[in-house]
Amino acid sequence: MEIKKSSVTIADVAAKAGVSKTTVSRYLNGKYEFMSENSQKKIQTAIEDLNYRPNHLARSLRLSKSKLIGIIVADISSPFSSILVKGISDNCKKYGYNVLIANTDNDTHKEQEYILSMIDQRVEGLIINTTGSNDDFLLQLLPKNIPIILADRPIFPTAFDTVKTNDHQSTIDTVVYLASEGFKKVGYFTEPIKNIGTRIIRKQAYQQACIEKLNITPQIYEIDVNADICVEKYIRNFIESAAEEPRVIFAANGVVMLTLLRAINRMNLRIPRDIGICGFDDWPWAALIGPGITAISQPSYEVGTECVKQIMSRLHRNRKAEPQVIKLPTKLIVRGSTKLITD
Amino acid sequence: MEIKKSSVTIADVAAKAGVSKTTVSRYLNGKYEFMSENSQKKIQTAIEDLNYRPNHLARSLRLSKSKLIGIIVADISSPFSSILVKGISDNCKKYGYNVLIANTDNDTHKEQEYILSMIDQRVEGLIINTTGSNDDFLLQLLPKNIPIILADRPIFPTAFDTVKTNDHQSTIDTVVYLASEGFKKVGYFTEPIKNIGTRIIRKQAYQQACIEKLNITPQIYEIDVNADICVEKYIRNFIESAAEEPRVIFAANGVVMLTLLRAINRMNLRIPRDIGICGFDDWPWAALIGPGITAISQPSYEVGTECVKQIMSRLHRNRKAEPQVIKLPTKLIVRGSTKLITD
DNA sequence: GTGAAAGCGCTAACAT
DNA sequence: ATGTTAGCGCTTTCAC
Numbered sequence: 001m002e003i004k005k006s007s008v009t010i011a012d013v014a015a016k017a018g019v020s021k022t023t024v025s026r027y028l029n030g031k032y033e034f035m036s037e038n039s040q041k042k043i044q045t046a047i048e049d050l051n052y053r054p055n056h057l058a059r060s061l062r063l064s065k066s067k068l069i070g071i072i073v074a075d076i077s078s079p080f081s082s083i084l085v086k087g088i089s090d091n092c093k094k095y096g097y098n099v100l101i102a103n104t105d106n107d108t109h110k111e112q113e114y115i116l117s118m119i120d121q122r123v124e125g126l127i128i129n130t131t132g133s134n135d136d137f138l139l140q141l142l143p144k145n146i147p148i149i150l151a152d153r154p155i156f157p158t159a160f161d162t163v164k165t166n167d168h169q170s171t172i173d174t175v176v177y178l179a180s181e182g183f184k185k186v187g188y189f190t191e192p193i194k195n196i197g198t199r200i201i202r203k204q205a206y207q208q209a210c211i212e213k214l215n216i217t218p219q220i221y222e223i224d225v226n227a228d229i230c231v232e233k234y235i236r237n238f239i240e241s242a243a244e245e246p247r248v249i250f251a252a253n254g255v256v257m258l259t260l261l262r263a264i265n266r267m268n269l270r271i272p273r274d275i276g277i278c279g280f281d282d283w284p285w286a287a288l289i290g291p292g293i294t295a296i297s298q299p300s301y302e303v304g305t306e307c308v309k310q311i312m313s314r315l316h317r318n319r320k321a322e323p324q325v326i327k328l329p330t331k332l333i334v335r336g337s338t339k340l341i342t343d
Numbered sequence: 344m345e346i347k348k349s350s351v352t353i354a355d356v357a358a359k360a361g362v363s364k365t366t367v368s369r370y371l372n373g374k375y376e377f378m379s380e381n382s383q384k385k386i387q388t389a390i391e392d393l394n395y396r397p398n399h400l401a402r403s404l405r406l407s408k409s410k411l412i413g414i415i416v417a418d419i420s421s422p423f424s425s426i427l428v429k430g431i432s433d434n435c436k437k438y439g440y441n442v443l444i445a446n447t448d449n450d451t452h453k454e455q456e457y458i459l460s461m462i463d464q465r466v467e468g469l470i471i472n473t474t475g476s477n478d479d480f481l482l483q484l485l486p487k488n489i490p491i492i493l494a495d496r497p498i499f500p501t502a503f504d505t506v507k508t509n510d511h512q513s514t515i516d517t518v519v520y521l522a523s524e525g526f527k528k529v530g531y532f533t534e535p536i537k538n539i540g541t542r543i544i545r546k547q548a549y550q551q552a553c554i555e556k557l558n559i560t561p562q563i564y565e566i567d568v569n570a571d572i573c574v575e576k577y578i579r580n581f582i583e584s585a586a587e588e589p590r591v592i593f594a595a596n597g598v599v600m601l602t603l604l605r606a607i608n609r610m611n612l613r614i615p616r617d618i619g620i621c622g623f624d625d626w627p628w629a630a631l632i633g634p635g636i637t638a639i640s641q642p643s644y645e646v647g648t649e650c651v652k653q654i655m656s657r658l659h660r661n662r663k664a665e666p667q668v669i670k671l672p673t674k675l676i677v678r679g680s681t682k683l684i685t686d
Numbered sequence: 687g688t689g690a691a692a693g694c695g696c697t698a699a700c701a702t
Numbered sequence: 703a704t705g706t707t708a709g710c711g712c713t714t715t716c717a718c
Contacts, residue, residue: 009695020705025697034703056463057404058695061710066400068443076432082425089419089446098460100411101444103432117441120399261631285628288604352711363689368713377687401711404694 008052017046028054060122069097069311070118072111073129073151076103078255079283080300081129084151087304088127095312097124108133119146125311127151132196147314149307154197158323161314163306165298166327167198167280171205172213174278174296174332175250179214182340183276184245186210187219187238189260190252202252202280225259232263239275246340248272251279261289276338282331291336299328351395360389371397403465412440412654413461415454416472416494419446421598422626423643424472427494430647431470438655440467451476462489468654470494475539490657492650497540497668504657505668506649508641510541510623513673514548515556517621517639518593520675522557525683526619527588529553530562530581532603533595545595545623568602575606582618589683591615594622604632619681625674634679642671 010028014021019039026035027043046052060066069092073081089099100123102114108131115137118126125147130138135155141148142159150162178186188206193199203220210218219241221234239247251257257279269275271290282297306326353371357364362382369378370386389395403409412435416424432442443466445457451474458480461469468490473481478498484491485502493505521529531549536542546563553561562584564577582590594600600622612618614633625640649669 007695010697011695021696022698022706023704026704029697036703039703053459053463055404055465055695056460057400057409057465058710059697061398061400061404061694061712062696062698064710077422077426077429079420079422079425082422082428083420085425085444086420086446089444093445098464099444100441101428101432102436102441103429116396117399120396121441122398122400258627261628265631283628284601285604285626285632288608288633289628289631350711353713354711364712365689365714366687369688372713379687382687398711401694402713404696404710405712405714407694 007055008050009055010052012050013043013046013052016050017042019043064122066122066124067097068100068121068123069308070100070102070115070121070123070126071128072102072104072114072118072126074104074106074131074153076101080152080254080281080298083300084129084304084307087301088151088308089304091305091308095308104131106131108137112137115141119144124315125149127307127311129153130155132194132199135195145319147311147319149310149314150197151303151307152198154201154325156197156200158325161310161323162325163303163310164198164325164327165303165330167298167330168201168205170296170330170332171202171250172209175206175209176213177332177334178248178250178276178278178338181248181276181338182246183248183338185216185219185238185242185247186214186250187221187242187247188250188252189221189223189234189256189279191225191256192222199252206250223256223259225255228259228263228266231259232267235260235263235267235269235275246276248276248278248338251277253279254281254283257281257293257295261293271337272339273341276340278338282333286333287335291339294335294338295333297331297333299330302328350398351393352398353395355393356386356389356395359393360385362386407465409465409467410440411443411464411466412651413443413445413458413464413466413469414471415445415447415457415461415469417447417449417474417496419444423495423597423624423641426643427472427647427650430644431494431651432647434648434651438651447474449474451480455480458484462487467658468492470650470654472496473498473540475537475542478538488662490654490662492653492657493540494646494650495541497544499540499543501666501668504653504666506646506653507541507668507670508646508673509670510639510641510673511544511548513639513675514545514593515552517675518549518552519556520677521591521593521619521621521681524591524619524681525589526591526681528559528562528581528585528590529557529593530564530585530590531593531595532564532566532577532599532622534568534599535565542595549593566599566602568598571602571606571609574602575610578603578606578610578612578618582612589619591619591621591681594620596622597624597626600624600636600638604636614680615682616684619683621681625676629676630678634682637678637681638676640674640676642673645671 010021010024014024092099104110111131127149129151130153148160150160152164154162207218210216223231278294280296282295286293286295353364353367357367435442447453454474470492472494473496491503493503495507497505550561553559566574621637623639625638629636629638
């Protein structure tokens with residue numbers, strides 16, 4: 001069980017076991033069928049004695065298979081992404097893959113750099129939570145014939161496999177639910193739409209619900225989550241527009257939700273008496289704030305699981321099928337923040 | 344700018360440019376000093392025409408340098424870890440390194456597997472947020488002479504570079520602060536200590552502060568964050584033990600804090616009137632719950648930054664210096680949850 | 687200034 | 703059942 005400094009190779013094992021490199025390689029790859037028990041034993045002993053470990057790099061180069069999946073996320077510090085990454089990496093492990101990870105900070109240029117860099121590293125597949133302003137670049141990747149799965153954020157028209165939540169439907173359902181609770185005005189607060197698929201879909205669903213289902217005018221506020229003052233202004237604005245009617249805020253994602261709650265807290269507004277609030281992302285603290293925050297729970301871990309399933313299916317089965325969009329169900333968790341108080 | 348399917352190699356570029364592979368390689372590595380301008384131009388053109396990208400795998404194999412850093416975290420879905428990972432990956436990028444990541448779920452066996460697997464992939468360094476029950480295994484890695492940095496969780500005695508927060512001192516300071524606010528009983532709630540360095544240090548600091556500074560008996564509750572009922576029982580227990588005195592809970596980390604807040608919420612206890620609470624990890628929602636939760640803010644991103652600095656210094660400078668422990672300062676953010684209400 | 691050739695550690699025809 | 707040999711794509715002596 002000695003530990004060697006410079007690395008032990010298959011040749012060392014072969015020499016020690018008195019067989020050829022080929023036989024050792026066969027042994028390592030589990031091709032025991034035509035190998036004497038004796039050889040197997042000798043090789044096993046040699047491996048243990050030398051504390052041999054295969055060089056993954058050499059193997060990858062030879063096979064052009066790195067057993068690596070690349071993950072590129074817009075912001076790994078958001079709970080959605082970190083749980084997504086957990087889902088991906090847990091599942092990759094099951095298939096014997098490791099994961100390379102990169103964080104783009106929603107920067108298009110970084111996204112491109114990282115994608116190329118990962119391809120240079122010969123990842124076998126790429127799971128991308130795209131910044132959304134990179135469609136052309138992504139489309140150029142198509143001929144490279146490397147499986148690419150978009151996580152959470154689709155691009156239009158669909159050119160890649162995509163795993164996301166059914167946010168269109170759940171946005172509509174939520175708006176309808178809010179009306180059924182007695183709210184007369186629903187203000188939609190979102191980060192700047194840019195070209196981010198998820199933001200586009202949710203916004204459109206909100207508009208559609210307002211017009212087709214509730215017959216009210218959509219009120220959309222694009223906020224910068226880093227400019228607290230402006231956020232307060234928009235909230236005040238929305239409240240004034242709603243005069244004496246019951247009003248509720250719909251937050252387009254968890255980050256927006258947090259920003260709004262912070263502002264509401266500073267403004268000393270009471271939830272839901274002064275203003276109702278709900279929105280995407282049921283993060284662990286949602287139940288603890290005020291009367292509990294009504295939230296749409298997204299299965300981020302499962303999005304990760306499906307991404308990996310999809311990539312494996314591309315890798316091992318139908319490499320050339322039509323791109324698929326997989327939509328996972330969300331769940332509306334109703335809490336006090338949307339229970340109208342009438343007194 | 345054609346896009347080729349099968350990959351273009353240095354040989355293709357050489358052929359197209361009418362030079363040798365050697366010259367192309369020199370060009371790629373910026374060794375222009377003894378190369379004709381003409382060759383440079385021809386090579387550059389060939390690279391663009393063929394859309395050549397170097398094969399990182401081959402390069403790594405040849406140089407035994409993968410330009411890869413491995414990160415192994417106990418739970419990537421916790422905010423502490425995900426921000427840590429962000430800090431690490433952002434900084435690795437600066438040095439031209441990419442990161443491999445793995446999530447152990449606090450499972451010793453997985454930790455071992457991943458570490459070995461990453462070494463097989465020839466990562467140049469490893470940043471480990473160890474499960475804490477793996478000291479012997481880790482120590483065996485020492486002779487391999489691959490830089491290993493422990494993030495957040497130290498092992499004893501110090502055998503590896505470690506980057507952590509100054510949690511010993513900040514725990515003591517916090518306990519003293521609580522006393523200064525008028526609290527007479529401080530209950531310490533932690534996950535099972537196991538052999539996790541951070542948990543040991545904080546618990547000891549708490550005990551030390553109680554005994555040496557406040558002259559009160561430490562009250563330590565080890566809770567299972569997945570067993571809500573038991574948590575309620577312990578809280579009730581602590582409250583009863585404190586009879587009519589002002590009492591406050593100290594949560595050993597953010598996960599414990601969340602669990603306790605959930606229980607307190609279910610039990611309809613008022614913060615801080617029925618019970619004060621504070622603890623480690625100032626997560627974004629801390630200001631929004633009840634009167635605001637007093638919390639110790641840890642610089643997780645900077646822990647990541649320091650880990651990378653340290654690993655680079657090992658890689659490029661003093662490979663064989665004594666292991667260092669770097670402690671980053673925390674900050675106590677005082678909010679309403681520890682402001683005693685006397686009426 | 688440039689190139690030929692060896693080799694990083696591994697696998698897979700193709701022998702035998 | 704096992705070994706010989708030729709690469710995977712790259713870098714680097716060493717020679718010219």
